[in-house]
Amino acid sequence: MTGAGAESLAEMLDERQHLLEIALWMFGSEVTADHVVQETYRRWYALDDEDRAGIAVPRAWLTRTAGSICLHLLAAPSRTPAGPTRLPEPVVDLAQHHVRFSQAMLARHDRVARRFAVACQTGDTSALRTVLAADAIVVSDGGGKVRAAVHPTYGADAVARLVEALLIGQPGTEVVAGSVNGRTGLVLRREGQAVAVVSVSVAGAEVTAVWIVLNPDKLQGWHRP
Template sequence: MATRSEPAHYRSDPNLGAIMSERRQLINLAYRLLGSLADAEDAVQETYARWYTLSRAEQEAIASPGAWLTKVASRICLNLLGSARSRRERYVGEWLPEPLPEPAEWTGGIVDPADRVTLDESINMAFLVVLESMTPAERVVFILHDVFRYAFPEVADIVGRTPAACRQLATSARRRIRTAQAPATPAVRRADIVRDFKQAWEAKDIDALIGLLDPRVTVIGDSGGLASASRHPIEGAQQIARGLVGLAARAPDVTFLERTVNGQPGLVARQHGVIVTVYAFGIAEGKIKNIWAVRNPEKLRPWKSSR
């Protein structure tokens, strides 16, 4: 992948402003395709690097630079998705998409507003987890067509398949979404449930926690290999409630804060002024059915360490 330093000829290009204005769109697309902000940044950087390997005449011959950049970025992401499966098989423990804060909370190395991802329903953690179950081709076709509204002929040109094949891939992807999708819970209700969960956790109230959890609730943690974190999913309301209370007892200096995680109500755990875990929740029928806990420090770069 190209480095993030900007070559001098980038700055001398009179069309730089128009080309770089596509960056936000490309970052949004690549994050949804890859589930990793770091990989999305690399994919977009590689896309621009390829643009600048073209001669000026070749660049000027491209009728729509934005469409060209999208096509190249999508193909790079498609290739990365293929290799990501083998990389994630070697990943220590469970792999979860990289959680994102609300725009006002972005920090760390992310300072350019063009690098921020627009939060909507296609970005919540439950949706991204389902995307992880798709084949690379399904994921790219679904995101391009159903989320970014590219026509099937355009998608077919990007992924190297026929429009008919892309329609089939989109249908298969939608089927996966429908199978995994829980009935919608109003945003205010979700926020209330997360707040009640936080208060019960802080109070070490096992019965209150069990009352908020679905009997078949699952916790999945992504620690990136941290020895103190479970490397396998944990299931069952009673076991999880007792585990949460035990965790709170072992770390009395940890505080929990309500935060927006991928556009949904969530929590962050802060210890010694540093955010050490981000929690996202899957909520349906008034109960917490999924808890996704991300502890891998590499995936917490955008989160503020104070406040």
């Protein structure tokens, strides 16, 4: 599905990496960064069409909103239970803790993303529905050249149907789990030519957001001989 609004949707998907970098710089945590980005997009799509149309530079609006969310999180009072005052841990210990935490989060993301990948590889729509969070969202970018959704799709059932329509059961298509933007995602290829690149956001044991790039102009770097 293509048409009016497709270009704006593609722009929103393109800005995701920019927003992730902002949040990662602020917090150093991919989990928190994902939360910031998803909340930023939730606020964008909560606007009515007239309000969105009145935003001349969506990138600036998204950046300001993501920054505001980051500042709110930073200013939130600590939820550490009351108790004896503790001296700050040595910086080295904090750095080591952050590394271990990041590794654990990446491992969890990998496990969930691979469940999603297997469901797509095997065409198991029941398994696909199971791995999706109830409030999951999917955003796709066809660049006006291939079929994609004009607007974001919400809800596990609707997301599963769209993922099935766009990614599952395509004749002669190889579905491979691999690194996408530094984390496990999917690459779909047909005769060595990439036809889709998919990244996912994860919370707990579920996929909360699916980001699908179908625009041929953005897939050239993913082709294989």
